């Protein structure tokens with residue numbers, strides 16, 4: 001299978017490279033050539049790229065994909081109330097099949113809005129892995145673990161099963177992580193146990209950190225530490241690749257503790273705004289050399305999985321926080337949503353950039369729209385004007401998943417029937 005995209009505007013996201021017009025050739029799962037003109041081969045599927053822009057697919061660095069089933073079900077609550085009174089009881093009522101359909105709903109929204117890979121933390125991971133396999137998207141999957149009661153090791157065993165069964169599957173599109181949920185749901189002993197497993201199996205960690213002020217207060221009263229100090233105490237930053245979700249409430253010492261860490265922080269600006277959490281110190285972290293990527297968090301809180309929305313809001317928040325519009329400029333935020341997030345998923349040598357040898361994970365954006373004209377500066381348009389609905393074509397691992405806004409691997413009528421019936425049944429009991 002080979003694809004030739006002709007005469008399109010290309011933003012490779014390679015270091016400081018400006019956009020240019022050219023062709024992109026894909027063979028199998030990889031990009032093999034990018035040049036101003038490439039001779040079509042007889043077997044090529046040719047895509048007309050005129051009036052379009054090709055860029056690396058966006059990487060959503062923090063998600064709970066089946067929470068799309070709970071979108072709009074319990075808004076305008078405090079995080080701890082939302083989580084403990086609404087989400088956890090609803091999740092307890094979800095069957096594995098519900099999770100499969102919820103994940104598929106999330107994946108449909110992601111493919112439609114230009115996301116080609118995501119980091120997911122949830123339960124019933126076999127079903128999410130099946131949804132990833134069938135739909136063609138790329139994902140780093142994590143069984144989230146809350147250690148608040150003795151479950152006879154069930155959660156840990158499910159996490160191990162996920163890693164053993166699914167790492168490298170779906171032509172390498174599936175990778176895995178270990179996911180202790182957060183400082184406030186993981187006592188030190190099981191946390192250290194998971195860190196030791198991550199080190200031994202060479203598997204990254206995915207965990208929430210310092211999302212709310214309440215969390216900071218809770219960890220202070222329990223352990224007399226900041227949440228960051230608490231995680232540092234577990235040894236994870238020194239010993240493993242760690243994907244930290246949120247990192248909103250970090251003081252300057254906390255930021256110093258993260259310096260030199262493998263992995264980095266997934267910024268989820270829309271979720272942070274909607275839950276009233278605060279503004280993450282994104283610029284300060286980048287200044288210290290910490291990798292910051294972008295995620296949406298689950299649709300149960302953020303309510304949208306459109307990474308172009310996150311991109312805009314990420315910029316706005318830093319500009320507002322500093323009272324300075326030069327903060328977090330367009331190119332830098334695009335870098336966060338592609339290469340930054342790719343590094344958080346340990347995929348920096350495979351996705352996040354358009355280059356020969358990289359995976360063919362890319363999107364085409366339709367520029368023939370009033371809000372995307374005239375074209376003074378492509379990076380500005382992408383950061384401040386493009387919406388997920390402007391994505392025309394989505395390609396992952398060399399397979400076209402959406403063309404001309406039609407999903408090719410998902411039956412949307414069936415999907416909407418399933419999710420509505422299931423969502424209704426789940427929330428009736430909460």
Ligand SMILES: N[C@@H](CCSC[C@H]1O[C@@H](n2cnc3c(=O)[nH]cnc32)[C@H](O)[C@@H]1O)C(=O)O
Nearest residue numbers: 064087121122123144145146155208297298
């Ligand atoms: N409840 C599971 C853990 C599930 S992992 C993912 C969890 O993260 C929760 N979650 C989603 N968004 C957020 C957030 O913003 N902060 C904290 N937890 C969240 C989500 O509801 C889900 O329960 C257990 O018993 O082990």
Ligand SMILES: [Zn+2]
Nearest residue numbers: 208245297298
């Ligand atoms: Zn989360």
